[in-house]
Amino acid sequence: MSNNWSQDRYIDAFKFAAESHNGQKYPGTDLPYIVHITMVCMEIIAALAEEPDADGDLAVQCALLHDTIEDTDVTYELLKGKFGQTVAEGVSALTKNATLAKDMRMQDSLTRILQQPKEIAMVKLADRITNLQPPPDEWSNSKRQTYLEQAREILAALEGASPRLSRRLAEKIRAYEELLTDSLNT
Numbered sequence: 001m002s003n004n005w006s007q008d009r010y011i012d013a014f015k016f017a018a019e020s021h022n023g024q025k026y027p028g029t030d031l032p033y034i035v036h037i038t039m040v041c042m043e044i045i046a047a048l049a050e051e052p053d054a055d056g057d058l059a060v061q062c063a064l065l066h067d068t069i070e071d072t073d074v075t076y077e078l079l080k081g082k083f084g085q086t087v088a089e090g091v092s093a094l095t096k097n098a099t100l101a102k103d104m105r106m107q108d109s110l111t112r113i114l115q116q117p118k119e120i121a122m123v124k125l126a127d128r129i130t131n132l133q134p135p136p137d138e139w140s141n142s143k144r145q146t147y148l149e150q151a152r153e154i155l156a157a158l159e160g161a162s163p164r165l166s167r168r169l170a171e172k173i174r175a176y177e178e179l180l181t182d183s184l185n186t
Contacts, residue, residue, distance in 0.1 A: 004048065005056030013064040014038075016082065020072040028136040033071075036130060037064055043126035047164045051122070054162075059119035062090040066123050070095040090120040094127070106150050110157045121161030125169050128154050132172035134179060144180055148173065 017037050024033035041063040048056050061083055068074040069091055080088035093112040096105040113120050128151050135144045151173050159166040 004052065004054065005045075005060045009057050010041075010060050010064070013061045013083065014041075017064045017068060020068045020074050024071065033067075037067065039130040040064075040066065040123065040126045043129050043165065043168065044122060047122060047126070047162050050164045051162060054122070055117065055119050058086060058090060058117060059122050061087045062094065062120060062123045063126060065091050066094045066127060086117075090116055090123070093120050094123060106153060110154065114157065118161040121158040122165055124154060125158055125162060125165035129165065129168050129172050132169075132176045141180075141184065144183075148176055148180065151176065 014034075014037075018034045021033040021037065025031065026033050026035045029035075041060060044059045044063040048054055048059060065079065065083065065087065068079065069076060076088050076092050079091055093109065093116045095109070097108050098105075100108055110124075113124055131147075132151060135147065139147075151169065155166060155169050155173065159169075
């Protein structure tokens with residue numbers, strides 16, 4: 001198994017993410033948001049075992065920090081100063097552009113991700129794998145269907161980044177489809 005990432009860099013990024021997301025909850029639960037962050041990172045660490053040429057430090061740090069610009073007061077400049085330009089650019093690419101119309105944000109993000117090293121695409125795949133849990137009860141069928149379509153769009157755009165993560169996302173998409181079909185039939 002490849003261990004091409006630094007535990008010290010993991011700890012630094014984990015602490016930073018935990019502090020940045022302090023007080024936030026994992027949607028639909030009472031769990032701290034850091035649970036989501038660590039699940040995304042777990043997917044990355046597992047995938048790195050099959051990706052010996054991947055930059056493990058970049059993938060792990062971006063997995064831990066992927067929501068900091070989008071969901072906290074953390075800025076690109078702060079990330080750049082603390083973790084370097086490559087990590088800051090990766091996290092920035094993973095951040096939806098709130099100035100765009102909602103229906104354009106995903107394609108814009110995917111375009112920016114594809115301009116980054118493959119490790120950033122790996123993080124996006126891992127993020128959607130983690131997010132394809134049973135949807136919150138308050139989500140409409142339309143929102144659930146849109147989320148599924150976005151997952152398919154992510155897989156189609158990024159599947160070349162990691163065979164393992166692509167297989168995992170495809171499995172999660174199938175399970176989510178079944179869940180939606182079952183909920184419509186009940």
